[in-house]
Amino acid sequence: MSEILFEKIALIGIGLIGSSLARVIRREGLTNHLAISTRSQATLDEARALHLGDSYCLDPRDAVHDADLVIISVPVGSSGAVAEQIAPALKPGAIVSDVGSTKASVIAQMQPHMPDHVHFIPGHPIAGTEKSGPAAGFAELFQGRWCILTPLPGTDQAAVERLGRFWEACGSRLDTMDPNHHDKVLAIVSHLPHIIAYNIVGTADDLETVTQSEVIKYSASGFRDFTRLAASDPVMWRDICLHNKDAILEMLARFSEDLASLQRAIRWGDGDKLFEMFTHTRDVRRSIIEAGQEVDLPDFGRQAATKN
Amino acid sequence: MSEILFEKIALIGIGLIGSSLARVIRREGLTNHLAISTRSQATLDEARALHLGDSYCLDPRDAVHDADLVIISVPVGSSGAVAEQIAPALKPGAIVSDVGSTKASVIAQMQPHMPDHVHFIPGHPIAGTEKSGPAAGFAELFQGRWCILTPLPGTDQAAVERLGRFWEACGSRLDTMDPNHHDKVLAIVSHLPHIIAYNIVGTADDLETVTQSEVIKYSASGFRDFTRLAASDPVMWRDICLHNKDAILEMLARFSEDLASLQRAIRWGDGDKLFEMFTHTRDVRRSIIEAGQEVDLPDFGRQAATKN
Numbered sequence: 001m002s003e004i005l006f007e008k009i010a011l012i013g014i015g016l017i018g019s020s021l022a023r024v025i026r027r028e029g030l031t032n033h034l035a036i037s038t039r040s041q042a043t044l045d046e047a048r049a050l051h052l053g054d055s056y057c058l059d060p061r062d063a064v065h066d067a068d069l070v071i072i073s074v075p076v077g078s079s080g081a082v083a084e085q086i087a088p089a090l091k092p093g094a095i096v097s098d099v100g101s102t103k104a105s106v107i108a109q110m111q112p113h114m115p116d117h118v119h120f121i122p123g124h125p126i127a128g129t130e131k132s133g134p135a136a137g138f139a140e141l142f143q144g145r146w147c148i149l150t151p152l153p154g155t156d157q158a159a160v161e162r163l164g165r166f167w168e169a170c171g172s173r174l175d176t177m178d179p180n181h182h183d184k185v186l187a188i189v190s191h192l193p194h195i196i197a198y199n200i201v202g203t204a205d206d207l208e209t210v211t212q213s214e215v216i217k218y219s220a221s222g223f224r225d226f227t228r229l230a231a232s233d234p235v236m237w238r239d240i241c242l243h244n245k246d247a248i249l250e251m252l253a254r255f256s257e258d259l260a261s262l263q264r265a266i267r268w269g270d271g272d273k274l275f276e277m278f279t280h281t282r283d284v285r286r287s288i289i290e291a292g293q294e295v296d297l298p299d300f301g302r303q304a305a306t307k308n
Numbered sequence: 309m310s311e312i313l314f315e316k317i318a319l320i321g322i323g324l325i326g327s328s329l330a331r332v333i334r335r336e337g338l339t340n341h342l343a344i345s346t347r348s349q350a351t352l353d354e355a356r357a358l359h360l361g362d363s364y365c366l367d368p369r370d371a372v373h374d375a376d377l378v379i380i381s382v383p384v385g386s387s388g389a390v391a392e393q394i395a396p397a398l399k400p401g402a403i404v405s406d407v408g409s410t411k412a413s414v415i416a417q418m419q420p421h422m423p424d425h426v427h428f429i430p431g432h433p434i435a436g437t438e439k440s441g442p443a444a445g446f447a448e449l450f451q452g453r454w455c456i457l458t459p460l461p462g463t464d465q466a467a468v469e470r471l472g473r474f475w476e477a478c479g480s481r482l483d484t485m486d487p488n489h490h491d492k493v494l495a496i497v498s499h500l501p502h503i504i505a506y507n508i509v510g511t512a513d514d515l516e517t518v519t520q521s522e523v524i525k526y527s528a529s530g531f532r533d534f535t536r537l538a539a540s541d542p543v544m545w546r547d548i549c550l551h552n553k554d555a556i557l558e559m560l561a562r563f564s565e566d567l568a569s570l571q572r573a574i575r576w577g578d579g580d581k582l583f584e585m586f587t588h589t590r591d592v593r594r595s596i597i598e599a600g601q602e603v604d605l606p607d608f609g610r611q612a613a614t615k616n
Contacts, residue, residue: 190529221498234586278542285535301613
């Protein structure tokens, strides 16, 4: 148990990230009252059935009333509308943050609505799975993962530190970054991989020469790895593509350029070039494992997991 | 324990696949003598230290002498040279097979050297991890995975059935396929995914705007998934690219075409098209899990594996 960091916390949106936050806030005892709000009655009922919070409401204004910390966990395309809706109900001195995968767009959408008497501090925990909804969350999701805060110039440093302590209490490691740089970094480490995964699964789905059932039967030879990212929430990923367009298009251009050169090496049978390209990628995974960002087990630990 | 299927089995090549075969052959008691041969003294010593077989030799001719089943597990580019080398020493009536990821090229390389008095039956177990070498193998590797045999016209059916029983005793599910169709199927389910993974890891490695350490720190947001395939054996994958060129180039063209259309949807902010593209890919993973080819756990069971 950590200490009470905020008398009342409001979570707007209770999907994978929101419900994981609810679970770790409860486990660590970080608040005296956890208010949960989401647009859909069905999702709200699910959150209540899972006992994720202390109060539940469809209107986010009820949840943020008197809340000292408000965390918005909705698809990035909805953050502006939510900000506009909750603004009048926000408590003076409250910290308002989010978990969106794009920051420049979220800031552009939310900041105009934020009253001067609150601390608006955008954030992004680098954690997740391919699952969605309140039942998919778990308290360990943020353990050892990085959370990036992108505070705006002039933000109260004490408020930034307070939000940082909250994420650390949730198990996160903390970073701060310029919003535009965040969007470039995420475009390569998260957005491009998801887009490529969605694309290759789509390509395999559309072939005439190879049947769908063949793709599924033999997927253990590599293809199945891509289907995990491609099983992520379509609304979340549609919004990310719409709201981090420039950085994503830049990374896509680099990727396609490199792929054309690899394709040329295959066409011309340039074995030395292929060997060189396939060699220097190996160290990257080793570094990720050493950085504690990946399990040190073959095949993502699939074999080990099935032994449980 | 299954019954003795072959009095003597020779494994040429003792990497991930060869050493996994050795372990399951030993566990199931499928032979009275398991002979192991590999080019490198160091690898041979490693296999001996791991007690993978009954005899060990650098010269594959010594291993195949009197062997009733010979399985060649080497990079596909070396299968012709191995076939030529062992041909004079093969026992009449012996079954000679391989585990290569490309079949048309392996057949073209090996068949000319195969004496009429042996049964040459190409094969490919659809199983593996990103690890290489004798220490990386494990007896369960083939459990529930498919093994594809691509027998040539006029092959003795009894011999094909005997090889099939061997793979079933190793835990595999069995399929037969035309070699050229196999190469198209593998191009999409295995070769394209590996090439794309190698490429995206390469792209991330070459950026000026995002540092290597940022890519590693934040890789849990998607990128790390690709580093597994991109950590596979470079020689094996160089050879696959050189020996399944046409099918791979065909799949790369389809992939790039689809990616261009996805890129266009991002550029023009076509949210409906993006949503549609990101929706119909979800069922594919579900089908793979239902087919028993993927663990039914979020995040490949990484979380579950670390709980061991």
